Amino acid sequence: KKNQKAYKVAGAMVTDYKDNLWIGTDGNGLYCLNSNGETIKQYKHDPTDPSSLSHNKVKSLLLEDDGLWIGTISGLNFLNFSTAKITRYFNEPGNAQSLSDDRIYDIKKDSDRNIWIATYRGGLCRFVKQSQVFERFMHRQADKNSISSDGVTYIHEDSKQNLWIGTISGLNKKPRGKDIFEHHGNHVDNNPNRGGDYILCIYEDRQKNLWIGTRDTGLKVKISGATGFKQFTWEDGLPGNNVSGIQEDSKGNLWISTD
Numbered sequence: 001k002k003n004q005k006a007y008k009v010a011g012a013m014v015t016d017y018k019d020n021l022w023i024g025t026d027g028n029g030l031y032c033l034n035s036n037g038e039t040i041k042q043y044k045h046d047p048t049d050p051s052s053l054s055h056n057k058v059k060s061l062l063l064e065d066d067g068l069w070i071g072t073i074s075g076l077n078f079l080n081f082s083t084a085k086i087t088r089y090f091n092e093p094g095n096a097q098s099l100s101d102d103r104i105y106d107i108k109k110d111s112d113r114n115i116w117i118a119t120y121r122g123g124l125c126r127f128v129k130q131s132q133v134f135e136r137f138m139h140r141q142a143d144k145n146s147i148s149s150d151g152v153t154y155i156h157e158d159s160k161q162n163l164w165i166g167t168i169s170g171l172n173k174k175p176r177g178k179d180i181f182e183h184h185g186n187h188v189d190n191n192p193n194r195g196g197d198y199i200l201c202i203y204e205d206r207q208k209n210l211w212i213g214t215r216d217t218g219l220k221v222k223i224s225g226a227t228g229f230k231q232f233t234w235e236d237g238l239p240g241n242n243v244s245g246i247q248e249d250s251k252g253n254l255w256i257s258t259d
Helices: none
Strands: 012-014 021-025 030-035 038-044 058-063 069-071 073-082 084-091 105-107 115-119 122-128 133-137 152-157 163-167 169-172 181-184 196-203 210-215 220-223 230-231 243-248 255-256
Touching: 021 058, 021 169, 073 105, 105 220, 152 196, 163 196, 169 196, 196 243, 210 243, 210 255
Parallel strands: 012 058, 058 105, 105 152
Antiparallel strands: 012 021, 021 030, 030 038, 058 069, 069 073, 073 084, 105 115, 115 122, 122 133, 152 163, 163 169, 169 181, 196 210, 210 220, 220 230, 243 255
């Protein structure tokens, strides 16, 4: 409880193979707790130390066999468990193989062991670990197969190993093995003049239905095998139209976080 205030607002949490709990906070860095809830270590930004955490606001975590990826609002970090050292990655102006933007919103690994990074203004990045290169996927006005927006908020791999990419302006599907993006349900009320949905989260339930949490436009679902989306808002009983989290329990009920 003595640490309760320090990580009251958590950006991300993950449990490692030793049952340690890693907590990314909104301003106080990264904590590692043991199974008894005792703090083992805290990682914070130190402006005098280039091997420290790049920023104290942590938005996302991804556990690897040999370490932990840490996404912050100013840089991507990799904590090597063996050496306890942090490697930092930033956007380098003029280097098209660097991270496209320093504001990291999500990090995921797919079934082909690719690491994907969602950036707030630099589109989607695929990190090639062997060469330490970031491949960029950004919106191009003249290319209908490009991602719908450079503001990427969420990444989800479905049961067929397709990637679903949420952005600040619509939902995208990246078929497995193809570097193209299909735009799905991007426009509110099917009116293209109103722009695309701001996606906050994506979840696939046990029936293979795809649920989408949005900012301002409620909850949407794509029934497995169907082409369109059904929408739920406060008018349907949803407590709020900002949906930031979706989870399924053992009975198949969905638990939905709103504002």
